[in-house]
């Protein structure tokens with residue numbers, strides 16, 4: 312690595328690469344490692360410190376790769392282990408770290424272990440690696456519990472002999488039995504396999520789900536599709552037993568230099584610090600900001616709480632506005648207040664979406680996350696201002712949510728549409744072939760090429776904000792929340808005051824030199840000394 316900073320993850324800008332949709336180097340319509348390697352220069356210019364790679368392992372891709380068939384092999388559509396090693400070396404040469412995504416809660420049903428389990432008797436060692444239970448009813452014809460899968464439908468699937476296996480997600484994602492020592496040992500080895508190949512860290516999928524209540528009680532409240540319940544003593548989310556596993560992994564990471572792990576843990580805010588104890592995770596995503604309604608009250612509350620909690624436990628906050636599982640924030644912020652954006656309606660927002668407001672707020676949001684203490688995750692394409700593609704035709708939908716919800720919810724494909732690199736040409740420069748999800752016409756005008764050289768573009772704003780963040784917001788991690796009234800989010804970071812107008816009329820900017828403003832130069836400005844609605848500014852206070 313170019314720099315040697317053991318705590319790089321505390322303040323880094325991490326760029327999430329959904330490899331399937333980033334860049335297609337071999338012309339088969341699916342993004343791959345070759346395509347990513349060709350675009351490393353773009354990422355270096357953007358100024359990111361690390362890449363979080365969504366799962367790259369061999370997989371039938373029934374859940375976009377979160378259904379792993381072989382944890383030690385790269386899916387052939389994405390490339391080879393040698394290409395990944397080359398990617399790691401090239402990224403390191405540019406000072407960019409690589410975070411792999413590890414999926415320990417479940418395997419693919421194509422995994423050799425699961426195939427072996429299906430071919431084995433109830434009670435066998437092969438079945439004990441998964442969560443098999445006898446069904447209820449005279450002949451086991453009823454599911455063992457009333458648990459529902461995150462993608463909809465029962466969380467249990469019968470295997471024909473009166474026994475059922477648990478899948479908290481898709482039917483093709485059987486849950487592993489983390490009480491089984493062989494499972495634990497296997498993951499120790501998988502960790503080492505990738506650490507030995509040079510990955511700098513891991514994003515751990517469903518970090519709050521591995522341990523289940525051995526009594527297998529029914530749940531009182533059936534979970535909503537694509538949401539985790541955060542009730543106390545839930546039979547499968549956030550059980551205390553996961554912490555022992557966290558500690559085991561941390562001990563392995565500690566054998567290597569400068570490595571980290573970040574938890575995807577959808578847990579109640581007061582339980583999150585438990586994952587961040589010094590012998591557990593380095594970081595856990597803060598999804599509270601992602602879930603917050605646009606408005607100064609809610610943003611101030613979420614940010615203030617997270618900053619205080621991080622200071623108390625000595626951890627770094629980890630900010631996220633978008634990822635491959637939620638509606639892109641440029642669209643989310645353009646919806647009417649109170650819109651149920653998690654329940655992505657089949658017909659799309661049609662009249663309810665204000666595209667311009669969404670873009671304006673997304674620009675302001677960039678200046679929020681880039682100026683907060685801790686680290687920030689950027690989901691590929693948010694730096695281009697890509698919106699959710701809400702009108703994908705039904706026959707291309709790939710997210711298991713679509714089928715498992717009985718076509719009631721379209722699911723997450725709309726935020727996974729391949730990136731437009733050029734203004735025109737086949738798949739807007741994504742690759743030579745028809746992309747695995749179709750891109751809308753307007754993607755050309757949002758392409759990297761269309762924004763290149765335009766400092767007023769979203770890309771220009773991200774580049775400028777990341778560069779200025781490095782200069783002003785990394786060394787001093789203090790953050791003081793300021794009260795500028797009910798419509799304004801404001802905080803001080805060292806010499807700089809961050810101000811965001813989340814109300815309905817212009818406000819006066821504080822005195823000082825404006826370092827960066829979210830509003831594009833050609834937008835209607837609020838006039839000198841003013842900050843327009845839905846805009847943010849970084850102001851260097853007069854000394």
Ligand code: NOJ
Nearest residue numbers: 374377414480516517636
């Ligand atoms: C969370 C991942 O982000 C999501 O994409 C996936 O479907 C589930 N975990 C199941 O692995």
